[in-house]
Amino acid sequence: MPFFVDFDPVAFSLGPIAVHWYGIGYLIAFGAFWWLGERRRRAGFLPVGPTAFSDLAFYGMIGVILGGRLGYVLFYGTAELLRDPVSLIRIWEGGMSFHGGLIGVLLACWIWARRQRLHFFDVMDFVAPLVPIGIGVVRFANFTGGELWGRKTDSALGMIFPNAFDHAGRTLDELRVMAAAGQLDGEARHPSQLYEMALEGFVMFIVLFAVSMRPRRRFLVSGLFALMYGSFRFAVEFVREPDAQLGYLAWGWLTMGQVLSTPLILTGLVLIALSRRAPVLERRVVEDPPKAEST
Secondary structure, eight states, rough: OOOEEEOOSEEEETTTTEHHHHHHHHHHHHHHHHHHHHHHHHSSSSOHHHHHHHHHHHHHHHHHHHHHHHHHHHHHHHHHHHOOOOGGGGGGGOOOHHHHHHHHHHHHHHHHHHTEEEEHHHHHHHHHHHHHHHHHHHHHHHHHOOOBBBOEEEEOTTTOOGSSSOOOTOOOOHHHHHHHTTTGGGGBOHHHHHIIIIIIIIIHHHHHHHHTTOOOOOTTHHHHHHHHHHHHHHHHTTEEEEEEEEOOOOOTTTTTTHHHHHHHHHHHHHHHHHHSSSOBBOOOOOOOOOOOOOO
């Protein structure tokens, strides 16, 4: 019998303020990035002090939020933006794009790297292994929120997402009874969020963390990140329901996610090729200078 997905998207409320699991997912993602990044900084993977790294984490957070929102509106919600330009700033209504967030992070890291006088790809090689944890957590939040579900399936992996079909006015309790009786088996869909959590989160983290444990040639880790994410996302899109406002872009199967992932695959291949003749960034531990005592 397919699992009926009906988690409460609201984790808890503080008066009139509802705290959603989706928002908690982003907080966990940012926290994991800082915690793991600081440990790796102390091990010499990035030659800057803790203050500079904290700035990098802050820049990255802003890049994710602004880039993710702008990317979603431009890639997936252009019609809504033209109809209601104010929708661009209504982040609380949801709608974030990974590809937009990636562009935001790239721009933020480029600005930070210039200020620190570091090679951009040395910074990105450091950042890449820190990102998959956040991707995995946010994908799980997508699952608990009952969004970004997959296409219909009769496989044993199928799950029922109440938001994916017309309830005809039925309550959740009524739908649960129907699901238990097998009356909703035809609405079962791939839990594509969990597929992405496993591939883009768990698998990418293990591979990138293992590869980056010892000094590697510049471009390699960044290239692996781009290649793996692009490939995994392209593959999962075959079982993920396309965005309703866009549908399939061509041939009855091509989605916007696949279009946006193709440049990542190509970029990853190019970076990996460039890494074969690139220098190796050796580990170097740097700490903030002691503060001068006031007299």
